[in-house]
Amino acid sequence: RHLADTGEKIxxxxxxxxxxxxxxxERRASLISAQSKYASMxxxxxxxxxxxxxxxxxxxxxxxxxxxxxxxxxxDVAEGWETAIETVLGDYLQAVCVxxxxxxxxxxxxxxxxxxxxxxxxxxxxxGDESATTLASKVSQAPNAVLQILRTVRVxxxxxxxxxxxxxxxxxDVDGSVITADxxxxxxxxxxxxxxxxxxxxxxxxxxxxxxxxEEIRELQARCDSASKLAKDGRTRLGQLEDRREKLQRDAAAxxxxxxxxxxxxxxxxxxxxxxxxxxxxxxxxxxxxxxE
Numbered sequence: 001r002h003l004a005d006t007g008e009k010i011x012x013x014x015x016x017x018x019x020x021x022x023x024x025x026e027r028r029a030s031l032i033s034a035q036s037k038y039a040s041m042x043x044x045x046x047x048x049x050x051x052x053x054x055x056x057x058x059x060x061x062x063x064x065x066x067x068x069x070x071x072x073x074x075x076d077v078a079e080g081w082e083t084a085i086e087t088v089l090g091d092y093l094q095a096v097c098v099x100x101x102x103x104x105x106x107x108x109x110x111x112x113x114x115x116x117x118x119x120x121x122x123x124x125x126x127x128g129d130e131s132a133t134t135l136a137s138k139v140s141q142a143p144n145a146v147l148q149i150l151r152t153v154r155v156x157x158x159x160x161x162x163x164x165x166x167x168x169x170x171x172x173d174v175d176g177s178v179i180t181a182d183x184x185x186x187x188x189x190x191x192x193x194x195x196x197x198x199x200x201x202x203x204x205x206x207x208x209x210x211x212x213x214x215e216e217i218r219e220l221q222a223r224c225d226s227a228s229k230l231a232k233d234g235r236t237r238l239g240q241l242e243d244r245r246e247k248l249q250r251d252a253a254a255x256x257x258x259x260x261x262x263x264x265x266x267x268x269x270x271x272x273x274x275x276x277x278x279x280x281x282x283x284x285x286x287x288x289x290x291x292x293e
Contacts (some may be wrong), residue, residue: 013238020231025178027224036216041210048203050094055113060096063107071095071119074141081138082204083183086195088153093203097143117163119143135179147279154178162186164281206233
């Protein structure tokens with residue numbers, strides 16, 4: 001009975017192992033796909049942020065700033081305003097966020113090629129209450145230098161409203177301007193608009209996608225690890241049951257051998273007893289015949 005029960009458990013565990021193996025393969029494939037996608041996006045982003053410039057990267061490393069975040073990597077942008085922020089900040093998105101710029105001045109002579117911008121981080125992340133009418137209200141975790149730029153730019157949901165705001169700007173307000181969510185930037189004396197060939201090629205939108213994908217990769221990794229652990233534990237249990245079944249089979253075989261040996265001895269004893277009884281009966285009959293004579 002124990003042997004049959006163990007066999008049933010082994011069969012169920014094998015079926016479970018097959019299902020878990022497929023699940024692990026599926027989750028690992030999803031993880032590899034996400035990691036590959038992230039690696040591709042990361043390469044594009046590094047190039048867009050100037051991280052592929054060997055001259056600049058070498059200088060940052062020698063200055064101990066190789067791990068410092070770029071502005072695009074540190075700020076959070078309100079959904080839908082990525083194009084506007086990119087239009088206004090431009091190359092400032094590539095700027096490196098540091099605690100102090102003075103420390104880097106001593107090694108500036110070592111920067112042979114390329115260009116780099118350093119921006120001091122906001123002290124303790126304090127940014128203040130931003131007016132909802134300016135572009136500064138559309139970002140968080142931004143250096144003060146970035147906020148100062150964005151505070152001069154008003155925001156408008158539509159081009160018509162932006163044109164109305166433009167008329168309200170004064171000529172002496174040389175820094176005054178207004179921008180729409182889709183990146184149409186106007187002042188009293190100029191207009192600027194930028195359109196990428198690929199609407200999804202923006203640095204900020206790609207950074208947002210990379211953050212989401214990185215979180216997805218963490219979840220996929222956790223799910224893959226969980227399925228792998230279940231499969232490993234199941235195989236360990238399966239191995240234990242197979243060892244137990246093998247022992248039960250050996251014990252059953254030993255018992256069968258013992259039974260066969262005992263039965264053979266019993267059969268021999270019975271045969272010998274039958275022979276003895278037959279001889280006794282024959283002797284008894286022979287004795288009776290002699291007495292009659």
